[in-house]
Amino acid sequence: MKVKRPTTFLGTPATAPGPLGPDMLRDFALIRSNPLAFLEKSWRAYGDVVQFPIPKPPTYLINSPQGVRQVLVSNGRNYGKSTIQYRALSLVTGEGLLTADTDIWQRTRPLIQPAFHQALLTELVPITESVTEGLVDQWRKIPRDAVIDVDQFMLAGALEVVGKFLFGANLATNSHVITDATLSALEVVIARARVPITPPSWIPTPANRKLQRSVNTLDQAVRSMLRQRSNDTTHLATDTPNMIDLLARATDQHGNKLTARQIRDEIVTFIVAGHETVASALSWAWAVLAADPALQAELALEVDHAQVTGAMAVENLPRIRAFYDEILRVYPPAWLITRKALASDSIDGHAIPAGALIILSPALLHQNPQVWDAPKTFDPVRFLGKYPRESFIPFGAGLRQCIGKDFAYVEGVLLLATLIAKFTVRYPEGGQIPQSDPLVTIRPRGGVALRVSLRE
Numbered sequence: 383m384k385v386k387r388p389t390t391f392l393g394t395p396a397t398a399p400g401p402l403g404p405d406m407l408r409d410f411a412l413i414r415s416n417p418l419a420f421l422e423k424s425w426r427a428y429g430d431v432v433q434f435p436i437p438k439p440p441t442y443l444i445n446s447p448q449g450v451r452q453v454l455v456s457n458g459r460n461y462g463k464s465t466i467q468y469r470a471l472s473l474v475t476g477e478g479l480l481t482a483d484t485d486i487w488q489r490t491r492p493l494i495q496p497a498f499h500q501a502l503l504t505e506l507v508p509i510t511e512s513v514t515e516g517l518v519d520q521w522r523k524i525p526r527d528a529v530i531d532v533d534q535f536m537l538a539g540a541l542e543v544v545g546k547f548l549f550g551a552n553l554a555t556n557s558h559v560i561t562d563a564t565l566s567a568l569e570v571v572i573a574r575a576r577v578p579i580t581p582p583s584w585i586p587t588p589a590n591r592k593l594q595r596s597v598n599t600l601d602q603a604v605r606s607m608l609r610q611r612s613n614d615t616t617h618l619a620t621d622t623p624n625m626i627d628l629l630a631r632a633t634d635q636h637g638n639k640l641t642a643r644q645i646r647d648e649i650v651t652f653i654v655a656g657h658e659t660v661a662s663a664l665s666w667a668w669a670v671l672a673a674d675p676a677l678q679a680e681l682a683l684e685v686d687h688a689q690v691t692g693a694m695a696v697e698n699l700p701r702i703r704a705f706y707d708e709i710l711r712v713y714p715p716a717w718l719i720t721r722k723a724l725a726s727d728s729i730d731g732h733a734i735p736a737g738a739l740i741i742l743s744p745a746l747l748h749q750n751p752q753v754w755d756a757p758k759t760f761d762p763v764r765f766l767g768k769y770p771r772e773s774f775i776p777f778g779a780g781l782r783q784c785i786g787k788d789f790a791y792v793e794g795v796l797l798l799a800t801l802i803a804k805f806t807v808r809y810p811e812g813g814q815i816p817q818s819d820p821l822v823t824i825r826p827r828g829g830v831a832l833r834v835s836l837r838e
């Protein structure tokens with residue numbers, strides 16, 4: 383698309399079409415209230431490579447299938463994570479896997495990956511089963527015509543799963559201190575991200591003091607848990623090692639181990655990255671099911687005829703998995719991925735200068751009609767056949783792909799299958815699928831208020 387525009391923004395060359403300063407001003411309210419809707423509007427107006435009129439850093443939205451692939455996979459090493467979004471998150475997560483820039487990440491991921499997979503294989507299924515049984519008990523007790531916010535149940539359930547995964551079942555007290563402090567620190571970081579000009583974190587504003595207090599509580603609680611775990615060796619004979627034990631023991635081929643600080647950063651990262659993401663996907667799943675009784679019946683029937691226990695559940699339930707995939711396509715929890723170009727590059731014929739901020743959005747790539755048929759239609763069946771795998775990126779792609787992808791499938795499919803087999807959901811009078819709010823994850827605005835009843 384041809385647009386008339388200046389050739390530079392305050393000295394930064396304009397190398398791709400995009401909105402001008404006055405357009406951005408006009409859309410200021412939309413940028414604040416719904417940044418994803420603004421990105422979508424820009425993509426539909428200017429095409430798959432959009433440049434925003436921001437000189438420092440030059441800022442691009444990339445939404446062509448090959449452009450996204452280039453940034454994440456084929457030239458992935460040229461794109462680091464030192465971006466404003468990840469730096470803000472790192473006030474809480476430190477240099478954990480999600481926010482670490484390439485150098486540190488290259489050293490830590492090989493240490494963490496095997497520990498993570500060992501814990502995943504032995505721990506995740508029983509933990510998810512017991513947390514889901516807890517949900518079943520709670521839902522059974524709900525009075526017949528009561529309306530509940532299913533989103534709150536999914537958030538609590540997903541937090542419990544990740545907490546037990548990290549800390550084992552025996553460390554309940556400390557683990558609450560840690561998860562509470564993490565969520566409270568995260569709240570400050572999110573609030574900061576919504577305000578365009580925020581005082582630096584060392585200025586003692588009330589918000590910064592809250593952040594500091596939460597981070598201190600977090601640090602102390604993790605230190606005390608690690609001390610407790612290494613002083614008291616009695617648990618070694620009886621307990622299955624929890625994720626913290628595995629991280630403390632992990633050694634790479636050069637004999638390197640993680641420091642206490644690194645273990646703290648990874649624990650906090652897993653809490654941040656591993657609970658709201660799964661909860662959002664599950665809440666959207668209920669929101670869609672409540673509007674479609676036929677789909678509920680079809681999925682429940684699949685569960686009736688399959689073996690749902692154990693790690694094989696995901697393979698044994700292709701329709702539930704396809705439904706979960708379609709949820710992840712239409713409502714990808716992690717809707718924003720950012721990168722910094724380390725050296726200059728060219729994407730779809732547009733020069734990308736070194737230092738540029740690159741914005742990618744799974745939510746937009748999943749709507750690109752170049753690769754997806756009828757992208758606006760919710761249709762789980764598309765995942766039962768051939769689909770454009772390379773353009774399905776709810777978990778990212780390439781080197782920095784989500785370490786928790788299998789975790790998210792096992793937890794999500796097991797939990798959904800168990801509950802779908804036992805309960806039906808419907809909207810109260812006048813209820814409908816909620817609007818989406820792109821916060822840290824894509825959230826259902828106002829929650830998901832539903833009536834839940836035992837399946838006949």
Ligand code: HEM
Binds near residue numbers: 480659
């Ligand atoms: C439906 C659920 C989930 C979604 C949609 C999701 C999405 C993502 C995405 C898109 C990335 C890549 C970010 C980037 O490239 O910048 C990512 C990375 C990551 N995720 Fe997830 N995630 C989910 C569940 C989990 C779980 C359950 C955990 C852990 C228990 C987890 C831990 C991580 C970590 C540690 C990273 C950083 C990996 C690295 O750079 O080495 N995620 N996730």
